[in-house]
Amino acid sequence: MKQPLALRRKTGRPLSFDRDAALEKAMLAFWKNGYETTSISDLTTAMGVTAPSIYTAFGDKKRLFLEALRRYVGDLGDLERSFATATTARDAVARMIEDAAVLYTGDTTPKGCLLASAVATGSTYASDVREAAAQERRAIRAIIVKRIKTDIATGLLPPETMPHVLADLALAVMQGMSVLARDGADRNALLAVARASMSSWLGSAVGKQADP
Amino acid sequence: MKQPLALRRKTGRPLSFDRDAALEKAMLAFWKNGYETTSISDLTTAMGVTAPSIYTAFGDKKRLFLEALRRYVGDLGDLERSFATATTARDAVARMIEDAAVLYTGDTTPKGCLLASAVATGSTYASDVREAAAQERRAIRAIIVKRIKTDIATGLLPPETMPHVLADLALAVMQGMSVLARDGADRNALLAVARASMSSWLGSAVGKQADP
DNA sequence: CTTATTTCATATCAATCACTATGAAATACA
DNA sequence: TGTATTTCATAGTGATTGATATGAAATAAG
Numbered sequence: 414m415k416q417p418l419a420l421r422r423k424t425g426r427p428l429s430f431d432r433d434a435a436l437e438k439a440m441l442a443f444w445k446n447g448y449e450t451t452s453i454s455d456l457t458t459a460m461g462v463t464a465p466s467i468y469t470a471f472g473d474k475k476r477l478f479l480e481a482l483r484r485y486v487g488d489l490g491d492l493e494r495s496f497a498t499a500t501t502a503r504d505a506v507a508r509m510i511e512d513a514a515v516l517y518t519g520d521t522t523p524k525g526c527l528l529a530s531a532v533a534t535g536s537t538y539a540s541d542v543r544e545a546a547a548q549e550r551r552a553i554r555a556i557i558v559k560r561i562k563t564d565i566a567t568g569l570l571p572p573e574t575m576p577h578v579l580a581d582l583a584l585a586v587m588q589g590m591s592v593l594a595r596d597g598a599d600r601n602a603l604l605a606v607a608r609a610s611m612s613s614w615l616g617s618a619v620g621k622q623a624d625p
Numbered sequence: 626m627k628q629p630l631a632l633r634r635k636t637g638r639p640l641s642f643d644r645d646a647a648l649e650k651a652m653l654a655f656w657k658n659g660y661e662t663t664s665i666s667d668l669t670t671a672m673g674v675t676a677p678s679i680y681t682a683f684g685d686k687k688r689l690f691l692e693a694l695r696r697y698v699g700d701l702g703d704l705e706r707s708f709a710t711a712t713t714a715r716d717a718v719a720r721m722i723e724d725a726a727v728l729y730t731g732d733t734t735p736k737g738c739l740l741a742s743a744v745a746t747g748s749t750y751a752s753d754v755r756e757a758a759a760q761e762r763r764a765i766r767a768i769i770v771k772r773i774k775t776d777i778a779t780g781l782l783p784p785e786t787m788p789h790v791l792a793d794l795a796l797a798v799m800q801g802m803s804v805l806a807r808d809g810a811d812r813n814a815l816l817a818v819a820r821a822s823m824s825s826w827l828g829s830a831v832g833k834q835a836d837p
Numbered sequence: 838c839t840t841a842t843t844t845c846a847t848a849t850c851a852a853t854c855a856c857t858a859t860g861a862a863a864t865a866c867a
Numbered sequence: 868t869g870t871a872t873t874t875c876a877t878a879g880t881g882a883t884t885g886a887t888a889t890g891a892a893a894t895a896a897g
Contacts, residue, residue, distance in 0.1 A: 423842090423843080423894090423895085424841070424842050424843070424894065424895040424896070425841080425842040425843025425844065425893080425894060425895075426842080426843045426844040426845070426892065426893040426894050427843085427844080427893075427894065428843090428844070429844070429845070429893095445746075446746055446747065446748055446749070447745070447746030447747055449661070449662050450661050450662070450746060450747045450748045450751075451748075452748075452883075452884065452885080453884075453885055453886075454883080454884085454885095455748075463845080463846065463847090464885085464886075464887090465844085465845080465846080465847095465886090465887070465888095466844075466845075466846090468885095468886065468887080469843085469844070469845095470844095473885080473886075474885065474886085529745070529804060530745040530746045531746055533659070533741070533742040533745030533746065533804070533807075534657070534658055534659030534662060534742045534743055534745065535658065535659055535662045536658055536662045536663075536664075536667075537658070539662075543807075547807075547808045547809075550804070550808060551808070575817065575821075577814070577817075578814075578817040578818060578821050579821065581805055581810065581814055581817070581818045582798070582818045582821045582822055584801065584804070584805065585797075585798050585801030585802050585804065585805055585818050585822075586794070586797050586798060586801055586822075587801065588800070588801040588804040588805075589796065589797030589798055589799065589800040589801030589802075589804075590797050590801075592741060592745070592762070592796070592797065592800040592801075593793055593796065593797055593800075595745075595755075595759075596759045596762060596763070597759075598793065602789070602790075602793060605787070605789075605790040605793070606790060606793045606794045606797050609787075609790050609791065609794045609825045610794055610797075610798075610822070610825065612824045612825040612827060613821045613822065613824040613825065615824060635864090635865085635872090635873080636864065636865040636866070636871070636872050636873070637863080637864060637865075637871085637872040637873025637874065638862065638863040638864050638872080638873045638874040638875065639863075639864060639873085639874080640873090640874070641863095641874070641875070664853080664854065664855080665854075665855055665856075666853080666854085666855095675875080675876065675877090676855085676856075676857085677856090677857070677858095677874085677875080677876080677877095678874075678875075678876090680855095680856070680857075681873085681874070681875095682874095685855080685856075686855065686856090
């Protein structure tokens, strides 16, 4: 009897590089220079892996990018849990935007947001990759909208609150901050923008503090 | 005596295409598909002009894009005058952002903002083109900041107003709306975001209307 | 050991990239 | 008409693109 596949060590010559580390390098390369404007040659340099090895390990350039994109976005379940456990929708969104401000101005990572910049435009050939990025944004938007509706239902937010508008604004500010970061804005500037953008949540003050 | 150069008709075979119309087509192509991801072949198709004619008329791809970029942005003197003649800085910014919302969702133009998307990322080879786009954003920011400072000086805005933060927020919302538009958001959704973003200008209510 | 399997490095592939050489065609000026 | 000048269409340039063919090297299984 053979051992189960998961436990049996794979036959053949073993991989000579760390697949996960190589993926991270690829993600950083796409983050910095974009999807279509990062060539396979750029990737071999960044990843320290030859072209044929990239293709056997990741499929093709598109699949490598999609995998890098998923790695960048991370587990949206985490974001959803963060939104579920936050005291208010406003707090959750504020934290998300401020986290983005920090992420976009990291010392060891490219400036801005991979999601916002890597596939901002491109040839019609890459439209499905752009759609994948749009899908991630839609998922984030859905999480925001869901929590806002919860707060409306529980009275934390006034009934006239418009969930989609606040969610779209949060997304717009986040993706727009990416442009500022790429233009050279520092972390404090982005954090100030993030906090200023939360003024639109006037209604969230309802039930929290009254006018003195 | 020869006539002055400006009045004398140019010698040689005349241009067989409308240079201005071709530039507009090029701008639309860059707007839709980005700078590096729009090939010369794409441009010859879009402009209806052969490659050698493009090069004689516009120099090279980079210069063609820079000319298209200037055409897209338009005369910033107009924007400055619009800001100067507006009643308040807040009104001027609100109008600018709402105009952007309309522009990004035009029926006959690509979705989103050329400035935000065409050079969002790219190879290091195209860094000077990205810098040109950043320069335009800096110029817009300077116009906003200038008008806010004026309003602070004249008492239309409270002295604790932070011009750079409000200007950065306005820019972020505009550039972020471009992403929303590309994802398929319609004009009303963008206008709602634009108006919601103006809530951060709470101080601008000072001197305009009192709490009832 | 032999065999099967997988990855390795090397050397490419056709297609496309931005760009241009070439000579004919079309105009202005003399 | 003849000459100078400019643009035209055609056909290409070398370089780079994403992706592979090939056979040696490294491992597991028998």
